Amino acid sequence: MFPWKLQQILKLILKGDPWMKNSNQQVLAKFLIFICLCFAFQSTAFAGAKNTQLENDVKQTAQSPAFETENATKAVERLIGKKYAKQINFKAVEKNEEKDYFSIKKGRNNNGIKNRILIEGTSPSALLTGFNWYLKYVAHANISWNGEQLDLPKKLPVPESMIKKEANVQHRFALNDTDEGYTQPYAEWDYWEHKIDILALHGVNEVLVYPGQEAVYKKTFMEFGYTEEEMLEWIPQPAHQAWWLLQNMSSFPDPISQDVIDKRVKLGKKIVKRLKELGMTPVFPGYFGTVPADFEEKNQDANVVPQGTWSGFQRPGWLDPTSTLFQEVAAAFYENQEKIFGETTMYKMDLLHEGGTAGNVNVQNASIAVQNALEEAHPGAIWAILGWQSNPRKETIKAVDRSKMLIVDGLSDRYSDLNREQEWLNTPYAFGSIWNFGGHTTMGANMSVWNSTYWDWLEKPDSALSGIAIMPEASDNNPVAFDFLSELAWRDKPVDFDTWFSKWTERRYGSSDQHAINAWQALQESAYSMPANGWSEAQDGLFSAEPNLSATKAASWSPSSMRYDPATFAKALPELLKVDSSLRTSSAYQYDLMDVTRQVISNESRLLLPQIKAAYNAKDTEKFNKLRNQWLDWMKLLDQVVGTNEQTMIGPWLEKARSFTSNEAEAVKLEYDARTLLTVWGNRSGSEAGLQDYANREWQGLVGDYYYSRWKTYFDSLDKALRTGEEPKAIDWYEFGNNWAQQTNDYPLEPTGDIYELAQQVYDELASQQLASIEMNSDWPAVHLENQ
16 A cells, blocks of 8 residues: 555654664654655555445445336326326336336426325336226226326325236237238327327337338348339339238339338337337337349349239249348348437348248248348347247248247237247247227227136246237227236236226226227127137228128228128117217217227118118119118218318328428329229229228228219219110229229318217217117116226
């Protein structure tokens, strides 16, 4: 501790060394001793101070938050306003054995004031999940992607006792590959910002991100011999891009512009940034071999396997993943993707999706090569793959490192005899549902199946169940299904269905109301208790079907008959109309009343059409015309009903497409892209292969204009046939639809009409008809509430 010379002098003094011959030297020595002791004291004190500071630093580090809670607070401010957000206090905590959890309890705010709402969580999204649980089960409020109910008291209620929920699975995955196309292909940031907040509220921690990814492909293949013009020609417009990324099609309907790509890249970057701020993982498309046309001509060593057609579209080729060239393309792809969007830890890829062919390529070796390319670019990343039809192939499952794969199962609730551990060799998988196809507006989901099958699978001794997957082909529908499926990951056992639905009505409308309970009991027992009999979606409506007296469905791959009892479902309408007037003002109630009214009318189409057919076959012109006029009148009324809500109007959908560019000529192309998807879907070959009306939906404008004019044209031809005795002439329905898609006429952008008055009108008319499935009997047993 002392300098060496001072140590030597001190030793001499202490020993009484003979060189100190006089008193002056002894005085000097004592003085030096004094200085040395002072130096020693100061050094020790300094060292002690350093050690204390180090200990404090360590302690402070140990007590520092695992993450900042500011972004969760900002989300709450966006959702309920700053006034209420001030009453919510967040605290970051570490995971419990790598499991997410949240707790809700009484606590103090930053100023030490007691009896405040304290929510602890292991990530910003876990905090928001806890906040949503508080809203639902303490404040009796509701925020969904279809309306909200936020009739909150000035001072938010404090939970009586602590609520703690731990995630029973690691992965909470959301969004189908087709979600952007069928939901909002031309959405701006305000839509996505709210959507991300909603997903975070529901516990989601992995979100598929497609906007802007076309820029990665463009930049990559321009490094392999393609011009900018060729790439813009190859990449589809936004509404159809999902199927290009799935390797199903390309080059439709028009070349994309660089301006549109740039705008989508900007949007994609915002989405990624916000997801990361909320502790959620952006899931990017990975590279598995899709190449533009003529790739082998531009790259002489390429082995490209032709993929044939998909629903009438020519599929892009597949570059052999076992080749050196594939590794070069994949490396460039991931490098460009990271430069544009940054890194993430999960990548979605589906080899040979829906009918792809391997040709001369060994699928096992190809699967290994695809995974190796991902691992080389992003060590430890997870390969997410869809469980659908024959996907993933057994050759893939056997070959890859299964610990770095997650299968997001789209068939969990469709069949009752599945054994995913055996079929997928214990590969981690997520229990998933696709309760919506093509953006159909039909209500329903196999929720009762979820409430049993999920727990059966989770509790297996050898269970590989590691997540949930919320994957309707379009979101923004069936909010009760979304709410229930997301809750599975945060519960520890199945729920009592009656109790859960009763509590749903309480938070959905703001208070317990027996008529609301009765209404949702009817919905629970019908549309939301469909069995696992090969379907996960309810039937669509016949008003949106291609006109035919024998029509049984609108979309080619939809159920051809009712999947629940329409009479039971119809009981919900009079009960919703009887809900206390004080609970009818929220957007949640308004949406539900519209949706139930729409569905009741839609279900009537299946009762009315066979009667029209019988009258026509009997050549009863008078009865035929009476019934066909009734059909068309119902369509007009249905158009009014869905016109009361912005989410079920085609006007805003088309306006978003037009406004995505400032170039008028470009706006016409984007509108055609948006119109086509909802009607003929694609070109003639695709439409006639089954895609026409795949994305049918009961929206204002579609019902009152497009579908109405189709059915009127058809009925007019049948009426003429009855009067003349001639066979009705065939109608080219693709040409009819494509002509409509090429139009640029305007539709309303703002909702009109009073849904309560319209719903009452619908009920009165149906109740007065023998045809109707509506029932006047509203005598329901009371459902008793229990704590959940």
